Amino acid sequence: MSKLLGMKRLFNSLALFVVVFFLVVQVALAATLAVTSIGGVSTGTGTLTTFTTTKTNPTMIGTAAADATVDITIDDLTVAVVADTDGDWSYTPTSLAEGDHYVEITSNLETVSFTLTVDTDGSTTSSTSTESATTTKGGVSTSSATLPSAGAVENTFLLIIAGLFLMGSGVVAHQFLSFPEENN
Helix, strand or coil: CHHHHHHHHHHHHHHHHHHHHHHHHHHHCCCCCEEEEECCEECCCCEEEEEEECCCCCCEEEECCCCCEEEEEECCEEEEEECCCCCEEEECCCCCCCEEEEEEEEECCEEEEEEEEECCCCCCCCCCCCCEEEEECCCCEECCCCCCCCCCHHHHHHHHHHHHHHHHHHHHHHHHCCCCCCCC
16 A cells, blocks of 8 residues: 555656646746847837848847847857846947848847848838838747857756756655665
8 A cells, every 4th residue: 555655646746847847948948039129119029030220230129038148140240248137138239331231149049030231321111110120920939059158047947957856756766666675
């Protein structure tokens, strides 16, 4: 009877852990990287694909995981900024030339990439706005890049939880299951 009670306790412990583990994974891996505005104009919802501005040095504002490093690449120049404790970050590039610029913003395992078009004469923008954004439905894309050395708090937390689970399941199994003694 006690063996059956031990198995029930082990099963309940494992079931509880599985539920907690998946909740932690969902929170830790939730998409947090986003560009919310460029040059003072909202980028809208969905995935940003293109943005047109008349400004040659538009400030990019966005969100990421708290205290995460955000790498911003415009054409071939990469700079790093750090999100504050609320996850907010901003960057103002030096003067950009007229035309299209490839922008890639990465943090942890997330990537946002889009084309930034600088059109100083405003010929491609509508008459009601000097800036425009094009988005597609969906979220932030996830990259299969290697884990960065900074700003990966969520991933570290996830590994710690997984390790604690493995240790805990071993302790529970040892307490409630009888294992034959080895004779050397």
